[in-house]
Amino acid sequence: MFKFGSEINKNEVEPKKSKKQMAIAERHRELILIAKDIISAEGFHGFTMDKLASASGYSKGTIYNHFASKEDVIVTISCEALKTLAQMYRKAYEFEGLSRDKVVALNVAYRIFSRLEPVLFMCVLTSKTPWVVEKSSAENIEKQNLAEEMLIEIADKFILDAIDGEDLKLAPTASTDALIFANWAVAFGSNALLNNATNSQCIERIKDPYSVLYNVNIVLDGMNWQPLSSRRDYKKVWREVEQTIFADETAYLAQIGR
Amino acid sequence: MFKFGSEINKNEVEPKKSKKQMAIAERHRELILIAKDIISAEGFHGFTMDKLASASGYSKGTIYNHFASKEDVIVTISCEALKTLAQMYRKAYEFEGLSRDKVVALNVAYRIFSRLEPVLFMCVLTSKTPWVVEKSSAENIEKQNLAEEMLIEIADKFILDAIDGEDLKLAPTASTDALIFANWAVAFGSNALLNNATNSQCIERIKDPYSVLYNVNIVLDGMNWQPLSSRRDYKKVWREVEQTIFADETAYLAQIGR
């Protein structure tokens, strides 16, 4: 099972740290987890810097040594969320199957992530909002971009493999970036709209578990990524992915009924 | 030229109002416009209820007679934004051309809207965020849903026409809702990611004016909406739409360089 936080700061290139620095890094990890818990329990409005201070046992001054502002905490969580997502993408890449099956696995990963960790997903969404962007440090926004780049790099592998295996042909005017962007846009859009599905009827009617797959199929068919959805049962692939590489997560989600 | 606010409250079904009620409705319109201006000038953090009060000349108590909370103001702006967008969609529907050309027009409308009125677009995006949802009145969220339904209703016409004209075949397992959702997801996702394009490289490389069209083409090709993008120059259609029905808006955007 993927656990948010297990990797926080671990994969950063930071040569030889002093004991002090190690302790600070450890505290950083701790604070992010506590912040996430507060948001889970009390919502974004219930999350205050005071609560983060008292729940962690550190003073407010120390909290502000770690984060430039309240919004900075959200961006930091979002960064870590993207790293967790990257791990899941890497696992999706390991799925044994056709190149297009792997993309299905990628989208299963994204969908599971957004349901398994709604708060993290919301932090990512909220980080795209002026309310957060306006007040977060340039340095942290840069980190966020790097985390996004990392995801794009992984996504690139899926596409390059497909081109290598001749399941996909790049139009002379297109680039892999364009394809990644199309995928990203539809995945981000679908999940953002679905997770917020308050009670809009259109979305209500569409809330079946495969609606994301449906959108993905349209996009991949549009790219002419072989085999087309008319010639292969990608619902079955979706289920296979859920039951093999993401079996634990799927079982857990079924158990808590989300 | 589409002007946000010109239609505020005008198309609501509200039978015979007293003079007092008319005045209140008028003030409502006024407040929304002022709120938007403050956000434009000073950002979402610069927007405070105090400023809305003093800029409008009304007391805070009166402001709170109109809006349940600060977040409620954002949702209200978002609602009105969706109504403005609906007008633009209706105009796109009038574009003379193939059924698929009209969908291109729809997406030109959306793209123009998001550039012409970035603040409104951000209000729509921000309204999908827990920060706002948590604190807005149920009644207002309902209004937001109705505004979305209205957009969906318009979008439905584009699809039904295409089915009528046999440019598009509905798969037995699919529904028009599913197609609308796919379109909506890719449009929302593309524009959200593009408008926030801080400096992510993938997005940077892709920031040409037709990247939304590119995604739309993929989606419509995936639906097998005739004629396919390989058989028709939709860039040309996109430009035609810009230069005919949205000529004023396009000229204005070029002038201010956005």
Next chain:
DNA sequence: ACCTGAACACCGTTCAAGT
């Protein structure tokens, strides 16, 4: 019935003093 603005409570942020 509607409007007002002083008053309140809460929370983000800072910084002088402490270790």
Next chain:
DNA sequence: ACCTGAACACCGTTCAAGT
């Protein structure tokens, strides 16, 4: 060098008093 928490400023929200 890092930590503390009292103090400050600001802002969302309310409500008794006024018209």
